[in-house]
Amino acid sequence: MHKKVLFTFLCSLLSAGISAQNDIRTGLSWFGENATHPGFTLNLEYVRNHTAAISTPMRADVGAYFHPRNHNAFLFDLHCGLRERFGRRFALEQYLGLGFLLAFYNGDGLFQVDDKGVVQRVSPTGNPAFMPSVTLGIWIAAGKKSDPDRWAVHLRPKAFWQLPVNNLAMPHFALQAGVTYRIKTLPKRK
Amino acid sequence: MCKRSIIISICVLLLAACKKDDEFLQKGDYYFLENDGAVMPVWVRGNVGSGVFILTLHGGPGASGHEFVLSKAFRALEEKYAVVYWDQRFAGISQGAPSKSSLNVDQFVEDTEKCIQLIRHLYQPKSLFLLGHSWGGGLGTAYLGREDHQSGINGWIDVDGSKNDTLEMQYVKQWVLNKAAEKLQQGTEDPEFWNYALEWYAKHPKPVYSDIEPYIFVSAGGGDVYDFKKFNEINKIPYIRLFFQSPFSIAFLLDKTDISFADGINFTPELNAIQIPSLVLWGQNDGILPVPLSQWTWDQLGTDPAHKQLFSFPQCGHGPHFEHPELFAEKVSAFVEAYKTP
Numbered sequence: 001m002h003k004k005v006l007f008t009f010l011c012s013l014l015s016a017g018i019s020a021q022n023d024i025r026t027g028l029s030w031f032g033e034n035a036t037h038p039g040f041t042l043n044l045e046y047v048r049n050h051t052a053a054i055s056t057p058m059r060a061d062v063g064a065y066f067h068p069r070n071h072n073a074f075l076f077d078l079h080c081g082l083r084e085r086f087g088r089r090f091a092l093e094q095y096l097g098l099g100f101l102l103a104f105y106n107g108d109g110l111f112q113v114d115d116k117g118v119v120q121r122v123s124p125t126g127n128p129a130f131m132p133s134v135t136l137g138i139w140i141a142a143g144k145k146s147d148p149d150r151w152a153v154h155l156r157p158k159a160f161w162q163l164p165v166n167n168l169a170m171p172h173f174a175l176q177a178g179v180t181y182r183i184k185t186l187p188k189r190k
Numbered sequence: 191m192c193k194r195s196i197i198i199s200i201c202v203l204l205l206a207a208c209k210k211d212d213e214f215l216q217k218g219d220y221y222f223l224e225n226d227g228a229v230m231p232v233w234v235r236g237n238v239g240s241g242v243f244i245l246t247l248h249g250g251p252g253a254s255g256h257e258f259v260l261s262k263a264f265r266a267l268e269e270k271y272a273v274v275y276w277d278q279r280f281a282g283i284s285q286g287a288p289s290k291s292s293l294n295v296d297q298f299v300e301d302t303e304k305c306i307q308l309i310r311h312l313y314q315p316k317s318l319f320l321l322g323h324s325w326g327g328g329l330g331t332a333y334l335g336r337e338d339h340q341s342g343i344n345g346w347i348d349v350d351g352s353k354n355d356t357l358e359m360q361y362v363k364q365w366v367l368n369k370a371a372e373k374l375q376q377g378t379e380d381p382e383f384w385n386y387a388l389e390w391y392a393k394h395p396k397p398v399y400s401d402i403e404p405y406i407f408v409s410a411g412g413g414d415v416y417d418f419k420k421f422n423e424i425n426k427i428p429y430i431r432l433f434f435q436s437p438f439s440i441a442f443l444l445d446k447t448d449i450s451f452a453d454g455i456n457f458t459p460e461l462n463a464i465q466i467p468s469l470v471l472w473g474q475n476d477g478i479l480p481v482p483l484s485q486w487t488w489d490q491l492g493t494d495p496a497h498k499q500l501f502s503f504p505q506c507g508h509g510p511h512f513e514h515p516e517l518f519a520e521k522v523s524a525f526v527e528a529y530k531t532p
Contacts, residue, residue: 069233110221113308167287
């Protein structure tokens with residue numbers, strides 16, 4: 001099954017420049033770290049529709065999430081993936097991503113104590129980290145019958161890593177759920 | 191229809207996220223202490239108005255002070271006193287990017303001092319007690335036995351604490367050998383496992399702290415948790431809430447500490463130097479730090495015998511605060527009440 005998906009993905013990437021009909025979509029997603037720690041992302045997608053069933057979206061997400069008493073983070077995340085349709089409206093997706101995360105401690109204060117014992121409240125400057133990710137998704141065309149792809153909804157469980165934290169790549173789980181809207185269809189390239 | 195379902199789902203998630211959860215997301219004060227690359231959470235809960243503070247030092251190295259929050263014993267203590275739960279560097283849900291070279295006892299002692307200074311700065315406690323479990327027992331000993339750290343500390347509570355690697359690992363070895371003999375004599379369902387334990391010790395006569403096998407043997411023999419069924423009945427861990435509605439993150443589950451820095455530790459000189467009132471608490475069936483070490487600890491403590499106490503919990507492994515929470519809270523409370531006024 002994995003080999004079939006990978007093969008399809010590679011074939012579709014190779015054929016991308018031959019018969020690509022491109023869509024540009026924009027959207028908004030809930031981004032819940034551990035599903036419930038609140039956040040959001042704004043999405044911009046560039047979708048190559050290779051066949052009626054196969055497309056390869058590239059997506060940029062920018063957003064933030066808030067994990068109380070742990071950390072807040074701003075994120076910018078680029079994804080490359082495969083969307084395979086099953087029927088007229090339903091599709092499954094998979095993405096690999098690489099992004100940038102800027103994390104701030106979320107609590108009642110960050111303090112430093114110097115060698116003389118003087119305590120100071122300090123302002124966090126943010127901790128930059130790389131953010132590789134793996135995302136799976138369900139994508140459903142939700143537009144009118146005449147143009148079902150104009151609107152779409154998605155549900156995407158995502159694993160991402162914050163690197164480095166404590167000298168390791170810290171895994172996180174997130175759930176993205178939202179809507180996208182096709183803002184432009186570009187003509188096929190030859 | 192689908193669009194509506196997604197919108198409803200998002201609303202549900204938003205409501206869940208906005209839900210005020212007093213227990214983990216609102217109760218107490220939650221600070222971060224930054225020192226030498228590490229950013230360590232310091233959670234202050236309980237009766238701050240009492241002026242009596244108990245700073246907990248967790249085990250491991252690499253476990254979490256947040257574990258204590260889940261114990262009924264500490265919840266009971268919070269009703270009377272303020273309890274401080276601190277995650278050490280490379281442990282629990284601490285953050286930052288500390289250098290691996292900062293994994294050393296001197297650094298942990300310095301972190302402890304800075305955590306205490308932070309608590310003093312924020313709350314000006316009338317009384318301050320230290321409580322250390324397992325590795326935290328060693329860290330507390332190392333801290334108190336050095337410089338003039340005992341001044342301003344009302345008392346020391348050592349719970350199944352580790353202080354002398356070589357001595358302790360020999361006691362552990364004896365505990366495992368006895369348990370293996372007992373199991374094999376009784377006709378255990380898994381003779382291969384216990385024979386392997388015997389073989390392992392034959393090949394490794396002088397194990398050290400960072401050897402993982404002794405802990406596996408001890409856990410299998412009931413030396414970590416004496417009675418798992420009872421343990422689970424007493425301690426209802428709210429896993430779902432911890433995942434979705436708490437400061438906990440996946441980091442809590444990850445092993446971030448190379449504990450080999452603690453191989454060969456010997457805090458006997460520091461233990462001899464402690465003179466403040468001390469309470470030594472131990473599980474009678476502890477196999478990770480077997481119970482004879484409780485008497486050794488009591489003997490080596492420099493405190494006047496009139497001001498040091500020893501109590502061991504029956505039918506109890508390495509965590510009396512989880513296995514006998516009421517009795518544990520009672521013993522700690524009695525000690526704190528006796529010494530909260532210097």
